[in-house]
Amino acid sequence: MQKLILKLLLLSILFIVFDNIIGIAMSRRIVNNLHDKRLYNIITTDKKYSIYVLGSSRAARNVNCSEIEKITGLSAYNIGYPGTNIEFHADILYSIIKSGKTPKYILLLVDSTYELIDNTSLSYNYDVLYPLQHYGSVRELLDKRGAYNIFTKNITTFKMRHCINIIIHKDLTDSLNKINNDGSMPLNFRSKNYNTMVYGNNTSYSTATESPILLSSFKRFIELCNYNKIKLIIIFPPNYNMASHKFIERIKYLAANKALLADFSMQISDKRLFYDNSHLNENGSLILSREIGLYIRKLQQ
Template identity: 30%
Template sequence: MKRFLKNSILFLLVFFIVDKGFYYFLIKAPEREYDTRLEEVFEGNLNKDIIILGSSRGSDNILAGQIEKATGQSTYNLSYQGSDVTFHYFMLNTLLKFNQKPKTVILLIDNPYEFDSKKSLNFRIDRLLPLAKYNYFNEELITQKEKNLFSRIFCLGRLNWEQITFNQTKKTSVIPIDSFGSMPLYKKKDTTFLQYAKKEKVYLETNESKVKVAAFKKFQYLCKQDKIQLFYVFSPSFMEFNSGFYTRFLKEVQKKNVMVYDSLNPVYKDPAYFYDESHLLETGAKIYTDEIITFIKNKNQTK
């Protein structure tokens, strides 16, 4: 029995020492990331007047630098490709914990997928994994069931195999992030033949995720609690606007804070301004961002 205990203690001691040796990979993981926006938020370096949140439609279609130049208010885009409203809530909550609160938040609404239970939009766990050296992000990974409680003790519990490398070359991004956090698309997708979809898809509330609807409500509460001006914006797509989702969406918000793109503008039916059916090229993004600027200015003048 004594021998067993002795061997067990020796094993645990060796494992503990080996585990701590992997701390090197843990602390080096963030240095390999091209997109450092989330770490900047955590470190309190994003004290801006206007913050943009959303999925790829937010990152590609809204040009934060253009808004800053036109309004004179510092602006930054914290939209992430493939992200859903649960991630947007996490981003806003993190921003408010570690930075000065913004005056205005612009939330890009994914019509008709904002509350959809399908997996087309998700919580971007992959953005948190490289930051697992920080307890704050590791705790969120535990909440998201990506990590277990052992990660609170062991370095190996926080690491992914791809992070165990001595290669510290920075990862690259297919779509560059500009100095304002936006990701404008300059070149048309070669493989895409766009044809305007005139038939509106039927929207069914039965397909909604209760978790996403709850996150949306918590997002609104955070803004209300901190007296942040919250605007909801709908981006143009190369298809008929889904009025079914819009009607359902208005049940959750004040209509006066909602901006829908100008559907009568012929630009939004011209494939030359689109990268694909959901994303504008930079030329189209400039036009759409101008609409947002006008909306913000008009709202601020009537306050």
């Protein structure tokens, strides 16, 4: 029995040594191969921005931060992630604050009408966080979400299995995930369903369908901004057919006196400026960004 215990101990020590060596080598390779380095840059560089744009694809696609910078004179960066929900946005905001990059303004572009409703197209994107898990703030977020157990917390290679594809292959880049220097991800083409798009209003919205988790994340997002003295501007981006007044009223009610609300949902109705029902194309995003810039400039005055 003694022999077995000794050999197991020796094997464990060797495993820990090799695990760490491989882990360090891999984490470097992951970062080098990462296509979307926006969060990595925020965590690791000294560059600070006055404005961060957060949200799902509606933030990433619809807001051109260079345009906002031109109008406001404030530095701006887009850290919107397509397909993500408010839970994820709140955690990204937490990472920004935790890394000492607290901005003056946060622009949160809400998803009408799915912001507070569970749906398959918006989720918590672990794939963004796993490659950066060796950074304290990201590890803390993953830990809080129960992503680790006693094994995964201490074994580097076991944690790396989530991003093994990035280690071996560079992240795939295509026209849908092209990222500009200001962090925005504009679309300069049309969606497959473009021709079937119909302009109109969607008035239906029921609070009964809201998810308690998303609702509390939304409140947490507002609290994070208030606590850190960040001016939060909640933006309702243009929608070709899904702007819901009931939804806007609901968000206004939840954010009352704690955030500024900018409703651009009916601002653009020209179909040529849209990529699909809920996203603007590159030209549309320039128009919206100009409007947002002017809105912020007014606030500064």
